[in-house]
Amino acid sequence: MSDVPERVMPTPLRAVQILLLTLALAGIVSMLALSDSLTAYGQGEMMAPWLLVWVSAALCLTYDGSARGGVRTTTLVLMALVVLPTVTRLGEAASPGPFLDAAVRILLGVPVIVLLFLPESTAWFDRER
Incomplete structure (x- = not known):
């Protein structure tokens, strides 16, 4: 056996991975479900936050490898850019579809x-390689 301790990703980061991948899947389902009822402008406006979610989901796949603090910071910034504008537009939703779309982005x-702000998460990205 090896004397090198095995490094296991903390549970909060596993939860982040699951949440981001679930959110990415929800974005695909939401885009497919609402695409018929929206204009081209509406589809583009709805797709912008989902693109940021999909980039964040792609970044979360690197968490258990050689990801450093920059990946964590990028994910935090992207998710803030998804959640904050969604909160401001939540009250403007005219029908249940866009309201549910915004609620999913906020809830996840x-x-x-x-x-990602928990000490265990920060320590994982600052660990020695």
Whole structure:
């Protein structure tokens, strides 16, 4: 056996990965479900935050490898850019579809931000390689 301790990703980061991948899947489902009822401008406006979610989901796949603090910071910034404008537009939703779309982004995005600020998460990205 090896004397080198095995490094296991903390549970909050596993939860972030699950949340981001679930959010990315929800974005695909939401875009497919609402695409018929929106104009081209509406589809583009709705797709912008989902693109940021999909980039964040791609970044979360690197958490268990050689990801450093920059990946964590980038994910935090992207998720803040998804959640904050969504909160301001939540009240403007005219129908249940866009309201549900915004609610999903908020309900799954806020825990991602909170979990990435936990000390265990910060320590994982600052660990020695």
